[in-house]
Amino acid sequence: MNGKKRIFLGLLSILILLMTLSIFFLFYMVRNRSSVLYNFLIGFIILSFSAITIVLILTVFGFLYVIYRGKNNEMLNKTLLLMIDELYPFLEILSGIFGVEKERIQQSFTNINNFLVSSRKGKYLPEELLILTPHCIQFNECKFKVTNDIDNCRRCGKCQVSDLIKLKEKYGIKVAIATGGTLARKAVMDIKPKAIIAIACERDLTSGILDVKKVPVYGIINIRPYGPCFNTKVNLDEVEKAIINFTNGG
């Protein structure tokens, strides 16, 4: 298991520990009070906490099973994807309490999401696949409007828009460049892809993956040699590997 996955699973284990300690504490409180209503309420909370804790423990075992046994099935995969989406906000709070940088938990979340998404059995036709990237990948002085239509690019090679076009032509996939979250959502609604390869910073990728529920999203964190949102880049090998994984082509 790589370090990125460990952060997410480590925080999940801490959450389980905290839940277990809370259950013991609640038991202690019941023992020291005699009011029936009070005991009923605390008993109800204990039951709820216990149920949640069991689900969390099963989630950890589910992950370990998939990671170490290399086995996977569609239902387990979907359940784990749903669980990481639901758990992310709590683990983000927990990571803040323990001083873990937000970017690291976001990277960990993306890494686990990618692992689950890429180990799914389902494959897609190239035209069902969408590469979605933010506008900052375009060279800042380029005057061609590629957000409306990527083919407006003149392929001068000053930025990687031309490389994305090459991938589009090589595999027959779709590529969209969006200037923000709203337009990215619109692109997804208009194109209706069956799978998405999203390129963005940690924060936007996390919110994008959490946003898009029905379609698998493989997230690729962009490279920011000049700081955020300016002449960004992407590892094209990683993009191509994700295309091949989704389409089983190559």
Ligand code: SF4
């Ligand atoms: S590769 Fe395309 S988008 Fe990038 S600077 Fe050249 S013309 Fe503009």
